[in-house]
Amino acid sequence: MIDFVGKRKVFILLSLLLVITGLIFVFTKGFNLGVDFAGGTEFVISSDKEVSINEIRNILSSIKSDYATAKIAKLKNLNVKNSELFQYSVVLKESLSGSTALKEELIKSMKSKFSEKDIKIDFLEFNDVSGYAAEEIKSYAWYAVIISLVLLLAYITLRFKFSFGIGAIIALAHDIIITMGFYSIFGIEINVAAIAAFLTLAGYSLNDTIVVYDKIRENMKKLRGKKSIEEIVNTSINEVIVRSINTSLTTFLVVLPILIWGGRAIAPFAFGLAVGVVVGTYSSLYIASPIVIGWIKKTKVL
């Protein structure tokens, strides 16, 4: 038997520390917002020869001086029909604001300036999100988060008890804030896929918490009066810990290769899950259940 409950104050303190660190990073360093949320233009080009980031920047700034501030990154090489192609992603801060002419000019001048250097480039991907679209996606992300929280709180209250619902929501907020902190620290891009990761993480975190609560509910019926509430909670956590570890480990094992080899497109998603699984497992063992003990004690009956 591992004593999860006895040391709860230490772990609650640790969690507070992590949450506060996360919040500090979120509010000072902020996020690396993708074009989904910030608006802007993002494109991926492939070239048949290796080009330095500086060269690309020079070409961009010679087309329009504003483009000099672009974010440019080299992506992994692309193997098409046995010939190696190099890939670069470019993010421009401003949207081309729906202008077909601007876009055509950008593509044409890029192609011609590269061909002057005897390099053939192709546009593999082109995303242009206007500021309005970004605003809209942002507001919807908030609606989605708030509505799912309300629904989940209602469901847990219905199936368990209000105090458990609050405990689950606290654990959930804890997981999401800490994961957001990690996004901020490592500068991982927040895009629509990252939001999907947050919502999945929410589902997973709750899933974990509910399995523990379920066991507590069962053991309270069985052991009421015989053992103290602390002991009941501790026994319950110990009984499900194998399951928690197995599930988290297997999920982590599936997500990890995707994070490593999945490439840029899926990285923001895989990162959220990889971090989230670890944090979520920790919180369901050390935070979600121990935190409701005081509450259960006061109300006594379940």
Add this chain to the structure above:
Amino acid sequence: MKSHKVRVIISVVVILTALLMFFWPSKTASENTGVFKYFSNIKLGLDIKGGSMLEYNMKLDEGTDPNEIIDNVILVLRKRLDAAGYTEAVVSKVVSGNKIRVRVEIPGITDIETAEKLIGSRGKLYFAEVIDVQTSDTKPVIRRNKYVVINGKEEPIYDYVRDLYDETTWYKVQKYFTFGKEPFEFTGTEVVDANADINTRKKGFLVNLKFSSQGSKKFELITGNLVGKRLAIILDNRVIIAPVVNQKITSSSAVIEGIQTIEEARNVAALIKAGNLPVDLVKFQERTTGPTLGRDVVETIVKAGLLGLLVVMVYMIAFYGWMGVVADIALLFNSVLLLGVLAGTHAILTLPGLAGIILTFGTTVDGNVIIYERIKEELRHGRPPLTAVRFGFDKAFWTLFDANLTTVLAGVVLYYFATGTVRGFAITLIIGVLGSMFTNLVVSRAILESTSHLINVKKYQSAAVEEGKR
């Protein structure tokens, strides 16, 4: 025993149905290459297949109801895309809050500029009186323009418009007709139909035009005043054709004569018919993915996913012995079920959708682990294997139900609020989680109840004995 047989039968029927949906021969099978050959029945999203998504806002005058216009916009865009050969494209209405937008999805398109020019044509189709024709490389300047008030706005009457085919020919046209009680314009909204035909009276070909009732009244007024003069038909600020008015036309139809080839006649008819976009479109967002990038990313994800899956399968067998094998069967069962449902419902598989599939592996394993831990508990209490299996499943039911329903809830909310590719994620997540509940509670149970003698009971019971000694 009876319910056990029912479970076995249901499991077999479900897996056969899923396989049937997945392998049902489809027409597109030959088009797909690489890993997609095996997924020919599944509709792939633009981010995997390669293609473009363009979303437009309508630039509306105040007080105009977008609902009245949107259908017309969709129809016009549809016709334009069809005429240009993009018959696979999807044009749809997007409702977002109180805004209505139009979305165009063109799969497998490489020449996005051409398509966009076609869609984004902002001008309208209108008829105008030809005042003069000039040859010039640049647009001639109008020295003294006249103005009329149309719909409360002051508009210039004269303009120079270029010929559709000849870059150097410029028509000076009068855009608004000033005869009658008040000035008016004659736009494509008044044209109900246009088609090409052979001229039976003279040589050459012709285009038949049909007008709306209001249009024919206006047209009567125009032709009555312009006999012997040229009337230009203008689309997107290019003159398509500028026939001479021969007589006053009182009926609701007119004929354009003197066209040399049938191709030209067809072209003119198509342009007139498809040309009338009732409102300006402003691009809201655009997403284009080339086919090579999508395929490259998918192959990596599929490989990584399969590797992860393999590791998990080995892990499960190492940890749970025979029950681990059953969990792996459940995993495969649920994957096939998910693919079958995707193929059967024509849901679109996107990149985030693939991630959703990989996540359902996690849920399936999780469900099995919850159940097996219960079974192990029962075995420790010294119950015989079959009883332990039955009790384990019964006790795990509500835990599984509660735990998975929360995930489904999150998925439904995501589906409702997200658009585009993330919706694909919500779909696979919902199908996958529901599928994993079915697989765990019905399929795993059917297998384990039939094979409970294969569970290594001693391993768990001896642990219980040792615990008892302590």
